[in-house]
Amino acid sequence: MTGRTAEPEVIWARPERAGRGPKPAYSRTDIVAVAVRVADADGIDAVSMRRIAAELGCGTMSLYNYVPRKEDLYELMVDAVSGEYEFPEEPSGDWRADMTAIAHQGRAIMYRHPWLARVMTTAYGFSPNALRFLEWCLGCLTPLDIPTGLKMQLIAMVNGTVMLTVANEQAMAERARGLPWSEEEEQAVRGAYLAGQVATGRYPHLAQLLAEAPAPVDTDEIFAMGIARLLDSFAPPVTGA
Amino acid sequence: MTGRTAEPEVIWARPERAGRGPKPAYSRTDIVAVAVRVADADGIDAVSMRRIAAELGCGTMSLYNYVPRKEDLYELMVDAVSGEYEFPEEPSGDWRADMTAIAHQGRAIMYRHPWLARVMTTAYGFSPNALRFLEWCLGCLTPLDIPTGLKMQLIAMVNGTVMLTVANEQAMAERARGLPWSEEEEQAVRGAYLAGQVATGRYPHLAQLLAEAPAPVDTDEIFAMGIARLLDSFAPPVTGA
DNA sequence: CCCCACTGCGTACGGTGTACGTAACTACGA
């Protein structure tokens, strides 16, 4: 009974070192940094234990001394990039401005790491940086006088909106990555099919939409307005009822 | 040059049959139905080409006559369950009620098919049933006097909120499925870690939250209120400016 | 000092998606 097999425990509760044997050659941080770099460069599907080990210059199975399961590696990766949020010393006192800034930071992070959306739907928990994030958000929302449960919902909605927006924007690009044809071709093919469908006349409203709106959309502005609207919905314009 | 290799084309544009050879033994619909059944029963990870073929009683590679790539199978699955939306003959004229009904239907669908959230972040496009859905929503929103682009955003937000809500609710259950320990153990382990972290005093706001809110939450009500708030944010209470 | 927990890692097993070759079959052009 060496305890080699996986046991029910959170990766964050497992100590990185247990002081007996020889010094580990690497650290969890090193490994996760490599994994993030690989995912950024070649997509999340390129993140395999063998690839990370090779990139690190060690044997594949050595990784399992640091990360019990691959799923935990994902969780570590999410936590690592969650650490890219940069918070001031103190909340500004304007919860709306603070939350807007957080949303924009989140969007920037998801642009830097296009694999985040895919992984977050699986690996999602109370990682250290997730707690830090939550704590900061709650601090920002102190001036807002609504029940705490509602604050949690607000935070979740802001986070989720960021994720959904970026995921939508990058879905096609991500799908085109690693495919034998270019993104332009992909879009052209999909667009042609869509046009053909609409031309059948079965979708009058959709047809009208496509006909009337060839205007190039400003992604940034749409995002900003969406967040603003979301915040509005949680804080009615205090008309005094 | 047999055209055997994958070409850039949308699965929806590929005809199910090209009339020359022997009659196919199965149909795309059969295959997708089996895949959905397997995913419902044993999780999305159980959906492999070999498993589906075995369940269908045919050779593995025969499937590739119907579905060019596994990714396309996912897309077909999403489209199939998107067909579970049931729409009346005509929109009611009350766009708010209609959209609320759609949201609740969507939630029910995602409960029936817990794998949807995971797959939708990847397989997402203009499938026939997605077009049908979009067309219906746009019809419901006819009485609402906002730009069409904004309507699209509203639909996306409602859809996304449904997905995020259900995904959050089911993330832990889904993770526990197929793990060697029970969901109760998982939650206990995670809870213990969380409590330990909060006890360090580094997260005062979080601590306050955990201390004050042991109230059992009514998931249905929270969902309904979230959707209502979201709709509100797109249609300000017409104070006349 | 010596023991043993720990690290590093090679091997191996059971799984995955899917490229390719082959045989059987059928609808169409001559």
Place this chain on the structure above:
DNA sequence: TCGTAGTTACGTACACCGTACGCAGTGGGG
């Protein structure tokens, strides 16, 4: 009517994947 070309079915094979297990070597705690 009869090739024949294109399609279906499917077995084999390849390159991956996660990871269980066993072993050698190392260095800190009793």
